[in-house]
Amino acid sequence: MPRPCRESYGDQKPPYSYISLTAMAIFQNHEKMCTLADIYKFITDNFPYYRKNTQRWQNSLRHNLSFNDCFIKIPRRPDRPGKGAYWTLHPSAMGMFENGSFLRRRKRFKIPKPEKDAMEAGLAQINNPLRCLDVPRCPSETLLGAATNPMVSPLAQQSKHPFTVESLAASDAKFAPAVPQVAPMSLPGLGLMPRGMHHHASLAHRLSLPYPHSDALSLSSPTLPNSLAHNSPYPSLAPILHPHHQLPPTLPPPFTPSLHQFYAAAAAVAAASLVPPVSSAPVVRPTAMHHMPNLALASLSVLAPFSASLPLRPQAFQPSRTSMASSSFNLNTTSSNYSVARLLGYKSKSPSPPPRSTSTPLPDHMSDHHRLIDYDSDGGEDNDEEDMPIHVADTEDEAPLSPPPRLTLEPTKAVEVTPGKRPYSPHEDSPENHQVSSEELLLRTSPSVRSI
DNA sequence: TGTTGTTTAGTGAAAA
DNA sequence: TTTTCACTAAACAACA
Ligand SMILES: [Mg+2]
Numbered sequence: 001m002p003r004p005c006r007e008s009y010g011d012q013k014p015p016y017s018y019i020s021l022t023a024m025a026i027f028q029n030h031e032k033m034c035t036l037a038d039i040y041k042f043i044t045d046n047f048p049y050y051r052k053n054t055q056r057w058q059n060s061l062r063h064n065l066s067f068n069d070c071f072i073k074i075p076r077r078p079d080r081p082g083k084g085a086y087w088t089l090h091p092s093a094m095g096m097f098e099n100g101s102f103l104r105r106r107k108r109f110k111i112p113k114p115e116k117d118a119m120e121a122g123l124a125q126i127n128n129p130l131r132c133l134d135v136p137r138c139p140s141e142t143l144l145g146a147a148t149n150p151m152v153s154p155l156a157q158q159s160k161h162p163f164t165v166e167s168l169a170a171s172d173a174k175f176a177p178a179v180p181q182v183a184p185m186s187l188p189g190l191g192l193m194p195r196g197m198h199h200h201a202s203l204a205h206r207l208s209l210p211y212p213h214s215d216a217l218s219l220s221s222p223t224l225p226n227s228l229a230h231n232s233p234y235p236s237l238a239p240i241l242h243p244h245h246q247l248p249p250t251l252p253p254p255f256t257p258s259l260h261q262f263y264a265a266a267a268a269v270a271a272a273s274l275v276p277p278v279s280s281a282p283v284v285r286p287t288a289m290h291h292m293p294n295l296a297l298a299s300l301s302v303l304a305p306f307s308a309s310l311p312l313r314p315q316a317f318q319p320s321r322t323s324m325a326s327s328s329f330n331l332n333t334t335s336s337n338y339s340v341a342r343l344l345g346y347k348s349k350s351p352s353p354p355p356r357s358t359s360t361p362l363p364d365h366m367s368d369h370h371r372l373i374d375y376d377s378d379g380g381e382d383n384d385e386e387d388m389p390i391h392v393a394d395t396e397d398e399a400p401l402s403p404p405p406r407l408t409l410e411p412t413k414a415v416e417v418t419p420g421k422r423p424y425s426p427h428e429d430s431p432e433n434h435q436v437s438s439e440e441l442l443l444r445t446s447p448s449v450r451s452i
Numbered sequence: 453t454g455t456t457g458t459t460t461a462g463t464g465a466a467a468a
Numbered sequence: 469t470t471t472t473c474a475c476t477a478a479a480c481a482a483c484a
Contacts, residue, residue: 017473017475018474018475019474036456037455037456056475056476057476059477059478060475060477062456062457062458063475063476063477064474066458081484083454083483083484084456085457107472107473108472108473
């Protein structure tokens with residue numbers, strides 16, 4: 001059966017919510033972050049329906065960006081002046097789409113207030129990074145604000161869903177069916193650390209991580225010089241990274257720093273352009289990472305925007321085969337070809353890959369600015385009916401970024417035509433059993449975002 | 453001045 | 469029935 005082409009939605013409203021559309025725009029961007037204009041462009045480029053009534057839906061979209069915690073505003077770097085900030089996805093928002101499909105959302109993504117405050121405080125520092133980052137040992141008065149704020153650490157610990165690696169794991173577990181974990185020992189190449197984590201660790205290194213309180217994130221590797229922990233080039237970042245550092249010893253923070261702290265710290269470093277030379281970042285093995293849900297691992301790809309100067313190749317953002325094989329967020333199982341996993345570039349090695357019939361190459365503007373990551377060279381997968389464990393190719397011997405992204409559209413049901421009206425039922429699934437390539441992900445997000 | 457971002461208010465549909 | 473979610477409208481401020 002011929003596969004639909006990219007704009008097969010035509011004037012019909014695509015079955016994706018604004019949240020989904022925005023997430024797609026962010027996902028498909030190689031930097032994993034977009035300006036508002038980028039998001040507009042992505043949507044109008046790929047969904048003709050949104051080429052009209054722009055004021056209406058763009059207003060709604062802006063509302064969504066501000067209102068939903070899953071979208072995080074990243075201030076522009078000094079070397080990238082322009083209007084508006086960048087928008088990215090909250091790390092744990094990766095799991096917000098049910099079964100990795102943009103067609104569904106689990107539930108509203110909400111960051112606990114204390115965590116949100118802490119994150120915003122960290123990000124706020126980006127706006128004035130030199131104030132502290134340039135000062136080798138600046139007083140903690142500025143950044144320490146978050147740490148000393150009683151509203152932050154204790155409450156964050158007690159919140160229902162504290163945004164920590166641990167909590168992510170816990171929250172994942174209750175959603176996703178248990179998938180056998182692959183022993184970290186089987187990870188090739190980087191000792192015990194998945195590639196994504198290697199990046200993570202490298203970043204941590206540059207951010208003077210790992211973290212002050214060694215009880216928080218266990219750095220079991222003897223390869224990590226102690227000096228890293230104590231001779232941080234950015235000591236003033238510590239309060240951002242460890243807002244809980246004042247917790248009584250009887251309440252050891254589980255797996256801190258949380259991802260949002262990585263976010264903030266990474267963004268801060270990027271914004272300040274203070275990345276120190278990195279020749280030989282030691283391989284760190286945060287043992288806690290082994291318990292990190294793959295969701296979180298996957299979400300680290302969002303740090304890519306901040307790692308341009310890191311000594312890592314793009315593949316570093318891909319999960320290793322083992323690390324992603326046990327996605328607790330079930331990235332492998334999606335009813336849609338437009339899966340989060342695919343957007344993230346996870347290569348599925350589905351046993352019976354259906355042959356890709358027709359596909360349309362991305363237009364130029366898509367291949368660069370809006371570059372999709374489609375490593376599914378065999379066109380397979382989309383066998384989303386079954387909960388097959390995902391197998392991510394080892395990036396070592398494959399060239400994930402080389403194959404040009406291809407988009408094909410799946411047949412869509414007819415929907416009515418007025419932006420703003422939602423003729424379909426949010427819970428109707430878009431037609432399944434259609435072969436949709438990764439590129440098309442742009443096209444296959446759903447309106448029925450039910451939220452995390 | 454147009455764009456970007458935040459916030460409040462309200463509606464309708466679906467889910468709990 | 470109540471709650472949640474997606475959407476729309478609008479007012480407003482800040483910014484390039
Ligand atoms: Mg937001």
